[in-house]
Amino acid sequence: MRVWFLDGGSILVPHASLLWNVPGADVRIPCFSVLVEHDGGLVLFDTGFDLEHTQRVLPFEQPEQTEERTIPAQLALCCCAPSDVTTLVNSHLHFDHVGGNKLVPDADVVLHEKELAQARDHEPFEYFGYSDTSWDGEGVRFDTVSGDAELVPGIRLFETPGHSVGHLSAIVGSMLFPFDVVATTRGLEREIQSGFHIDPVAGLRSIRRVKELAAEHGAEVYLSHDPDAWQSYRHAPDFYEVSA
């Protein structure tokens, strides 16, 4: 399988939110999507944020996203068109993971059934998280899971709640993506989740599950919002090659 990291730009968040309650200066964090080519087609994990939405609804996060960092432009770097994507997996439905869903309208959307329900009827404090509702609509084909699932051989999804009620992590070959279970390397090492969450007790259990999964599968962990780690990853059009 080939795995590409698609650069989706960056946003600014308080340090005490990125690393829950730990003081520090605001941090500009990357947002990225992951494209996987396997025998049966193209799987896209998450779609980053929509620049216009974020500028309008969350201007305090000071989003930065050039035209080259939109989903269509990033897919083009991998020689694909949005219509080539067969499956779109949403780790969860926060604005910085669903902004480009509407640009991939032909894909089946795989997500946790609890996440779908919660995004449509969320807690007030989840307002900003679920503020971009452009992923939803009549034409969208949702394919919900209710726990761990094998998407295709070599791609597995794992139920990891806490950051959101129906959050999914993924293993692709030997690469583990905890998405927003834990945002940074320091968070993973110290088991500190971000301040964006609905159930921190479950969130901590999910961090530990991610570590166990990494050990069990001999997988390397790729963090979702770590500016330093991001610099060390290969960015599209460069890619990783892994076995199913």
Add this chain to the structure above:
Amino acid sequence: MRVWFLDGGSILVPHASLLWNVPGADVRIPCFSVLVEHDGGLVLFDTGFDLEHTQRVLPFEQPEQTEERTIPAQLALCCCAPSDVTTLVNSHLHFDHVGGNKLVPDADVVLHEKELAQARDHEPFEYFGYSDTSWDGEGVRFDTVSGDAELVPGIRLFETPGHSVGHLSAIVGSMLFPFDVVATTRGLEREIQSGFHIDPVAGLRSIRRVKELAAEHGAEVYLSHDPDAWQSYRHAPDFYEVSA
């Protein structure tokens, strides 16, 4: 009944922790205790932070507490000695509410039974909150409650979890103390709890309960960590007079 606010100094916290995930500059927040004289004796609510402990374990909160702002000095302003306090109520057992417990060793300590258990066996992310364990020990007489309770006529305790598992709020006459259910006026108005919590869903329900209690009892709400509101309160030796 007479009600005194005892100034316990201040600490510095990230804005996104004081008002959960809301960006802004760090805020220096007051910590105070409440002393109530009623027919049967003297009730003290919380005991602020211990300066030495906070400097050592949480130096990043930059604690400030002059000798005049310790529990014995503040009680002296009200013409009482620590040994005059008959009952000590801990809204919860975080370091900034228990630091002076050891200085009031003769009082019965009233608190929620879940809080007592949790403080002794807490989640890792509650470490700093429960880091001062000097409230515990063999000689201490705990008098636990398991829900709402009338302490004495005119003083009622209300179960308000979220910030901690066994958090209690109090009504004293016409004064309502939500303690850390919600830290600031802005938080109360916008129903935003602090980023220091264990169950934000319960925490939001507790904010709403506080509002309902205030309406039901025609009580005024006094916020625990609001620097502006604090300036508007009467400070010991000045006091409030309320009916039981």
